[in-house]
Amino acid sequence: MTAEQRVHLSKSAPAVYSSLAGLAKQVGAIAAEAGIDDRLKEIVQIHASQLNGCAYCVRVHVEKGIKAGLDADAVTQIATWRDSGVFSDRERAGLELAEAFTFIHEDGIPDDVYDRVGGVLTEAEYVALSWILISINAFNRLTIAGRYPVPPRETAAATPR
Template sequence: MTNERRVHLSRSAPPAYQALSAFSKTVGGISAEAGIDDRLKELVQIHTSQLNGCAYCVRVHVERAEKAGVTLDTIAQLPVWRDSGVFTERERAGLELAEAFAFIAEDGISDDVYDRVGGILSEQEYVALSWILVSINAFNRIAIAGRYAVPPRDDLAGEDRDAAAGRAW
């Protein structure tokens, strides 16, 4: 798929993208205060991006997850997390919440999911993860709408390199 005829939203309206980037940094602070570690934060963002079909954001968050010490085996288990033994109870709660947010138009956050996840995570952790999921869903939509390119891993250039290093968002 080519993106030559697509508007690149972050370049076309820098103030809006900068505001979203600032929002994302605020969310990062909230998640750190709530005790959400980088492993959990990256796992839910990778899984959300997979569910939304955002190859660009999958790339960015796999890079960040690896830097946070998440193994490729663990990342490979994300699509089958319910049947995998590599995730903690907190991570399973986060992944279930990620799915609810990705498909929020279908059922919202059902009482079952809310109660199950809320029985594992503190209110502060639930709030922080929810804001992380709001943020990644927004970034997914920007990248998908613009068909942001995903070059080979050894060819990260410009914005891809910045995003992978955490500078772009």
């Protein structure tokens, strides 16, 4: 079955999709209030999307990450963040939290992760990042289930050859 043959969930239930998009907007607002910058927000969304295998969301959030100041080195190091020296302590805490939320079915949020992340992030930052991760995991499931085609690169169209 091709993607064209599948039910397009966001088009088939637009009110529900609109609610999910509204959730993402509210999450963005609490993230901004908590001091979560766009770079950190995009790093955790890229990582969760990578872990879920959502090429659509990886593309979208890499584009947004580039606009937020991520460079090619940082983007390529996300998958190997534990061995990389390009991320701040806050970003490393966010990446660890991204893994815990993405694989929440395995152990929940383990106490050691909660304690480590809580030692770096404020409560407001933890709450905001948690909601970002809940939201991106929902979008990942929507696009993976629907086999949404990966959107074209925005930067490719703007880059002369």
